[in-house]
Amino acid sequence: MEFHLQERAEHWARQGLPQEEAARRARIEFGAVERHKEDCREALGLRFVDELSGDIVYGLRKMRAAPAFTMVAVSILAISIGANAAVFRVLDAVVLRRLPVERPQQLREFTWINRQDSPLKVVVHGGSTSFAYPVYAHVRDRSTVFSDVFLFDQRALDVGMSGREQRVPGLLVSGNFLRGLGVSMMIGRSIVPDDDRVDAPAVAVLTHGFWQRAFGGDSSALGQTVAVNGTPAVIIGVTARTFEGVEPGSPIDVIVSITTLLPADEARAALGNSRYWRYRVMARVKPGVDDERVRLETEALVQQALPVDAAGDKPSVLPRVLVTPAGQGVGSLRRDYARPLYLLMTIMSVVLLIACANIAGLLLTRATAREREMSVRLALGAGRARLMRQLLTESALLACLGGGLGIGLAFVIRDALLPLLNQEREPLNITLGLGPGLVLFSIGVCVAVALLCGILPALRATRLGLRAAQARLLPGGGAGTSRLFGGKALIALQVALSLVLLVGAGLFVRTLMNLRSQPIGFRPDHILLFEMDASASGYQDARLSDFYETVLERVTSMPGVQEVSLSRYGLLSGGRTTDTIVIPGEPKGRDEIRVHLHFVSPRHLETMGIPLLAGRDFTVQDREGAPRVALANQALARLLPGSGGPLGRRILYARPDSDVEIVGMTADARLATLRESAPPTLYLPYRQYPQRQMTFAVRVAGDPLAIAAPIREALGEINPAVPLLEIRTQEAQIEASVRQERVFAYVASGFALLALLLACLGIYGTLAHSVARRTREIGLRMALGADRQEVVHMVLRESLVPVVVGLAFGLGVVVATTRFIQSMLFGLTPHDAPTILFAALGLIVSALLAAWLPSRRASGIDPMAALRCE
Secondary structure (H helix, E strand, O other), X not given: OHHHHHHHHHHHHHOOOOHHHHHHHHHHHHOOHHHHHHHHHHHHOHHHHHHHHHHHHHHHHHHHHOHHHHHHHHHHHHHHHHHHHHHHHHHHHHHHOOXXXXXXXXXXXXXXXXXXXXXXXXXXXXXXXXXXXXXXXXXXXXXXXXXXXXXXXXXXXXXXXXXXXXXXXXXXXXXXXXXXXXXXXXXXXXXXXHHHOOOOOOEEEEOHHHHXXXXXXXXXXXXXXXXXXXXXXXXXXXXXXXXXXXXXXXXXXXXXXXXXOOOHHXXXXXXXXXXXXXXXXXXXXXXXXXXXXXXXXXXXXXXXXXXXXXXXXXXXXXXXXXXXXXOOOXXXXXXXXXXXHHHHHHHHHHHHHHHHHHXXXXXXXXXXXXHHHHHHHHHOOOOHHHHHHHHHHHHHHHHHHHHHHHHHHHHHHHHHHHHHOEEOOEEOOOOOOOOHHXXXXXHHHHHHHHHHXXXXXXXXXXXXXXXXXXXXXXXXXOOOOOOOHHXXXXXXXXXXXHHHHHHHHHHHHHHHHHHHOOOOOOOOOOEEEEEEEHHHXXXXXXXXXXXXXXXXXXXXXXXXXXXXXXXXXXXXXXXXXXXXXXOOXXXXXXXXXXXXXXXXXXXXXXXXXXXXXXXXXXXXXXXXXXXXXXXXXXXXXXXXXXXXXXXXXEEEOOOOOOEEEEEEEEOOOOOOOOOOOOOOEEEEEXXXXXXXXXXXXXXXXXXXXXXXXXXXXXXXXXXXXXXXXXXXXXXXXXXXXXXXXXXXXXXXXXXXXXXXXXXXXXXXXXXXXXXXXXXXXXXXXXXXXXXXXXXXXXXXXXXXXXXXXXXXXXXXXXXXXXXXXXXXXXXXXXXXXXXXXXXXXXXXXXXXXXXXXXHHHHHOOOHHHHHHHO
16 A cells, blocks of 8 residues: 555656645545555455454453353353253263264164063063074075174173183174174174184173283283183283273273183083073165165064974964164164153253253343443444444354353253263263263353343344434433333243243152152062072073072071062162963953063062962972962952962963972062053962072161171182172162152252242343332332332232243243143143142242342432432
8 A cells, every 4th residue: 555655646746746745635635544454454354354353342341341250151151051952961971962983874783672561481581672593693694785784792801810700791792793783893803703703712892991000001011811601711902092892871891702701511501501591682784775674674583583382383473573764773772762852952952041041131121221331332433233242252152162161061051961871770881071962052052042032132132223223322312211122032932931841840740759658569678689590600491590599508507587589670770570360261352361570589579578478489499390380469360261369270371281289378569660550460389480690689687788797708609600799778779769759859850949949140230130120119108108118019019910921821831832741741641730830839939039139129229319410
């Protein structure tokens, strides 16, 4: 620009003008230099950067000038954003995230369900996701729709290294598991089909996390030998950092071949048994193959491989086989907790909306107080869009500060969320690190918060036209009588959302109370429970039952022990076995009853405090080779046809030639969960129906946990290779059975109270500002004869208007939304009138308390002082 000015000045000088006149003429022709500079900067994009940096600096100055407002706003946003980030991280880890393997969208899992009246009878461990090894092999060898079919079994393994043994989660896999799943290796090699031969040397693959913990990430771990359940195995590889298994929330440490833990003859027997349905099966579907074709072919192959009965016939009614997507992992965690987690995410989102409405109300209050400032800016030539950008920048700064603190707070909130994710009793191991998904989610939330909090105040603050802005600058023009209708609309919104959360919290709390008050049918006090699985250490069939018998005798002889028994599952542990019994001589359609099976030892009823109403209990003679007997509870007795009672009745169970006599009747007791009343239950002697893993119940005279250490020591003397899987009291087991309901009640109540507090803060802030702006009006009212009580009542009445509007709107939202949580409730409906009434009354009382302080301040205004201010 200087060059052009000099050239033009020289041109006029050559025309005969004096030097000063030539320079003046050149500047006149060129125009405003500063305007040209701004145009150039704007063309380069530098003007926006310059203005944005100025907006940020100015916003920080405004925040520093109002530290109390900044601290309150940032704290509210940090709590709400942190809670949302924590729940999203858990939701991502459990529900949304795909397995870190090649092309996870091609993975499928096999499941099956019995069609109605299906007589399929197999030994099932783990439910309808279990398959027998020969069935898996038949599908693997004949399938045309899968590029690979592989098998696994997740279980705890005892790993011994350097003379020290520890119990770790592991996977027993087929030789093609890692290849078919598409798991990459960090070092070494994966398990291959040659490693899965019965006579092959045992090998093990470690996950990255276990390799770091056990070997410090030293590559010399390859080639070392570890003992897996007492069997020496050579470490051949370490998986990539991201692979932790195929069940979300259940990371594994060690992977071994399916044949590693058993002697060759036992391995051949177990893997060749078509009735031993233990293993889970996954497959990788070929590209372009239709899912229905996959299901039909897989079902046909599974049915071809089903075991035959003694006469050589297959079941007349075959199971239905399903092939479900497994790219996000397998297991019941996603199915059981996807809906609760989505509900929790909704709760947190509502809290975030309330926080945004609260911050928007505070910013709206500040915006009305800054109308004179905005008037000056408009009068000086600032455009409305420019002013809105400035105000949105200020709200964005608050959102960014709140989001930054919220990410840190998310790691604190996770400790309250992890109990939601449990498998039976043990909390799941969910990694809540600072991943890219969490960062992107937090950035998105911050942007949304900045817009939600800032757009209404920005529109309000810049709504003046130029003429109105100039009028504001005249004497007396700054006084306004705005009643903050926008602020009261935000109050109504906060009240409506708070009512939804309060009603939801009340429903969850009452559900928890209803569950805890249910009669359970047995005495849970002074009982210690522990589990053992001796089959993992090589015990089978009669040797397995003899081992459990030895444990019973040893624990019974310990001081302080009153009764000892064992069962397949502990009461109210969530575990169950269901099957169909046949009533001989009854017509078709009435001859079968679906029952819960409870495999127990003698004296189990006495140990658990379940009354025996008629007949006899099991004895030590009810064992292998003896006539098969059973006990029926009252619920089953009511379903048996005839009026003679259950004693002496004969039923068929497990096989057509298995004649079982009912020798006793027990009182009803809740078996699996508190949500289910006592189901029709058939008690069977465990020695006549051997089970792998058993739960021991020990009734003692004093504190049950005091005998835990002596029991560990005594059982270690019997066989240290068979560890106790878990020790807890029966009362702790009952509390664990309502863990999800308890956590939901606590979390929902906590955030409902937070929402109520935010709503009260919004009411207080809006009314306080309204009272401050109406000083002249209130002073005139009092000067004309209004007393203090009338002023208090006036302010309280006006505060109730947005509250009542919010309650009316909130009731509609409650009726429309609470039906989605109906399946999570117990003993009440989603539209429970007492809960809704209590929540509404709580909101009204809280709103009146929040409005009381501003109303008292209004009643204390001095009329003369108010008039002098004007």
